[in-house]
Amino acid sequence: MTGFARTSGAVGDFLWTWELKSVNGRSLDVRCRVPQGFEAMDGIVRQAAAEYLKRGNLSANLTVDDVASRGRLSVNRAALDQILALVGEMQGRVEARPPSLDGLLGLKGVLELETPPVDAETLARRQQAIEAGLKQAMTELGAMRRVEGKRLADVVGGHLDEVERLRVAAVDTAGAQPINIRRRLEEQLRDLMPDGIPVDPERLAQELALVAGRADVREEIDRLAAHVAAARDLIKKGGAVGRKMDFLCQEFNREANTLCSKAADLALTNLGIELKAAIEQLREQIQNIE
Missing domain, CATH: 1.20.120 (Four Helix Bundle (Hemerythrin (Met), subunit A))
Incomplete structure (x- = not known):
């Protein structure tokens, strides 16, 4: 039997979305796609599918967007100072144009992405919200079927x-x-x-x-x-x-x-x-x- 359900929510700046799709099948076949770091949800999805469905091909897709985890870019001063020192040392020995700013910033290790750590309590609230959203999506999918x-x-x-x-x-x-x-x-x-x-x-x-x-x-x-x-x-x-x-x-x-x-x-x-x-x-x- 076919069906579709979509649920979404947020925990602070953390956004999540479930999309469930089911089509006809002789037995219950579950395919789950989750972001990196949420691999444990695969087993939870399969357990929920066995509880709500008896047969059909189910596709479950979880997407997340952690605004805070996007972080901010910062300059690794130590690495940049070492590169500038090497540039000054090589001047006069090698005929070359002076390095540009974007070229220096594009070097590996000069720019770094700083992401704030997430405490255990926040992680638990996110997990709870995602699991609740999965149950809601399963309920809506069952109603449609x-x-x-x-x-x-x-x-x-x-x-x-x-x-x-x-x-x-x-x-x-x-x-x-x-x-x-x-x-x-x-x-x-x-x-x-x-x-x-x-x-x-x-x-x-x-x-x-x-x-x-x-x-x-x-x-x-x-x-x-x-x-x-x-x-x-x-x-x-x-x-x-x-x-x-x-x-x-x-x-x-x-x-x-x-x-x-x-x-x-x-x-x-x-x-x-x-x-x-x-x-x-x-x-x-x-x-x-x-």
Whole structure:
């Protein structure tokens, strides 16, 4: 399921921002990007993701801006004095232009960035604020995914209605199978048996019973009805039902395949094919459910 959440805050001059993005996935996969010095947040993000989410690909990105840590530039007087002394010593020995100010300041070690130290109490408050922001972002992400889940529930419900419609149609079509089987068997016997040779009615009844038994699809139709009811119950209960719905789709396919293999006439075969197409559409939507 897809979703996006963004939270930000500040502790004094220290600014932080969380961005969470989730897309569909069969399992829970977390990718976390944090600035240098905040590597410990990776484990905290993964723990929070396992608490709030069950499946999907989650991308978590933390950015920080410590205004105070930008510091200020200062001149290393000792290093600059040494460089100037060397310049004076070399004058007259080497033909060269006098060094420029920007050239001197560009030398390594002349300019230094002074950053004020951060005490432990301030670091703790920053960490607490960042973790609170992560929880808030996870909550907002979950709310957005639930809104999408409600929309998907309507779509999945429509596919289940189509499966049920085809199942009911299969009930009516399957009821005509014994008659069609008997008619086809009698036609085959007339084509194979010489004229004038009678067919033993008892033997014919036995053959019909065997063929009709192999072509009986009532169990598959009943199981399809049970699977539809189970899927609707899962949607009604809510929560993380994606994996269970995946399993039900496998069962739907199994019954549809068996129905097609047992079909003794073209009408039931066509219904079985339509049923498999409807189940595939259902399965595609299930991949988007947590």
